[in-house]
Amino acid sequence: MRTGIANLTLDQGKCPPWLFERMKKLAELISLIIIEEFGTQEFLKRLSDPVWFQSFGALLAFDWNASGLTTTTLAALKEALRPYQKKLGIFICGGKGKTSRKTPQEIENLSFLADFDQKTTQKLIFISKAVAKIDNCLLQDGFQLYHHSFLFDKSGNWCVIQQGMNPNFSSARRYHWFSQKIQRLDLEPHSGIISQKTFQKVLNLTSQKSEENKKATLALVKSKKSFLADLKILFSSQKTLKILTLPDLEFKTHPKIKEFIDSQYLFKIFQKIAQNDYQSYLDLLLTEGVGPKTIRALSLASEIIYGKKPSFEDPARYSFAHGGKDGTPYPVDKTTYDKTIEILEKAIKKAKFLSLKEKESLLFRCKNLSL
Numbered sequence: 001m002r003t004g005i006a007n008l009t010l011d012q013g014k015c016p017p018w019l020f021e022r023m024k025k026l027a028e029l030i031s032l033i034i035i036e037e038f039g040t041q042e043f044l045k046r047l048s049d050p051v052w053f054q055s056f057g058a059l060l061a062f063d064w065n066a067s068g069l070t071t072t073t074l075a076a077l078k079e080a081l082r083p084y085q086k087k088l089g090i091f092i093c094g095g096k097g098k099t100s101r102k103t104p105q106e107i108e109n110l111s112f113l114a115d116f117d118q119k120t121t122q123k124l125i126f127i128s129k130a131v132a133k134i135d136n137c138l139l140q141d142g143f144q145l146y147h148h149s150f151l152f153d154k155s156g157n158w159c160v161i162q163q164g165m166n167p168n169f170s171s172a173r174r175y176h177w178f179s180q181k182i183q184r185l186d187l188e189p190h191s192g193i194i195s196q197k198t199f200q201k202v203l204n205l206t207s208q209k210s211e212e213n214k215k216a217t218l219a220l221v222k223s224k225k226s227f228l229a230d231l232k233i234l235f236s237s238q239k240t241l242k243i244l245t246l247p248d249l250e251f252k253t254h255p256k257i258k259e260f261i262d263s264q265y266l267f268k269i270f271q272k273i274a275q276n277d278y279q280s281y282l283d284l285l286l287t288e289g290v291g292p293k294t295i296r297a298l299s300l301a302s303e304i305i306y307g308k309k310p311s312f313e314d315p316a317r318y319s320f321a322h323g324g325k326d327g328t329p330y331p332v333d334k335t336t337y338d339k340t341i342e343i344l345e346k347a348i349k350k351a352k353f354l355s356l357k358e359k360e361s362l363l364f365r366c367k368n369l370s371l
Helices: 017-038 040-047 050-059 068-088 097-113 118-138 208-222 224-235 264-274 281-285 292-306 334-350 356-367
Strands: 090-096 144-153 158-166 171-178 190-195
Touching (some): 017 040, 017 050, 040 090, 040 144, 040 158, 040 171, 050 068, 050 171, 050 190, 068 090, 068 097, 068 144, 068 158, 090 097, 097 118, 118 144, 118 158, 118 281, 208 224, 208 281, 224 292, 264 292, 334 356
Antiparallel strands (some): 090 144, 158 171, 171 190
16 A cells, blocks of 8 residues: 655646546546445445545545545536436535535535425425534634535435635645544544644634533633623723633633624624523524634634533644655554555446546556555
């Protein structure tokens, strides 16, 4: 097995039509064989694995070290499987930029083909919106989402592959989710995160270590009488920390960002929050107008008032820029990697429209995938 380096660098331009058509054809071939052999749930599980997805995209002949592997591979896969959706019972929604905002409508349209009732359809739409907001607001790692793909099958299994960009570092980060691995959407939900760069300070409210901070936030917003007054004290002056007389003060780790001081817009959101009765933290997160700044401000307030610190550990599990056979920062999962190659090779060998020469070429590339 060969290992190496893969950097998700930001790239520009479009995939050439001749290459995209080829990617569609190969994506169709490999996907149909895998679904026939293992079923739709296993196919979604494979796509939710960052290593398998990277291998899949590289095999389709896209640049293995570019952010475009994500967007172009998923676009090719969406087009390739479109004619087979009802027959196979697997559906792909969303995409890059403006296309990502059409995801709820696409889910509703395709749920009709899947024979879902309205309750199931609305549940999938809710999950799609929640997943996007969680990676934008609860995981504040400096990457702004610009791609969101939501895939589901007729049994209700789903996976999400979405990607964010950080122009300051010219890099991208890809987030993978799989329904069968999730107990709660806002609690360590990722099946994997691939990133070129990891950071020492990332506000990670999806971590188990942030549970007490989130509980404190929910308690804070439920205390309607003191909620707005406490926040006004906290964020009205840059000298806030010197005048606080609140109990359990333990402000040690949470960065105090200057933009919170100029908080006229934030207080409008706080006033809106104060009017609602939230049953869960997820309800609070999905309130219209609540974004990263609001969530970070509430997390900071919960730390100051209740002494409940959030996690600042970067959850990226696959950092291909530094990972490898030496086990730093993670060991290569040889079993999973070998299974990836085995499945892809089996799909290639079963291909009927490929010539012997083309099969040999693809099998050679498959054995030499560089991750």
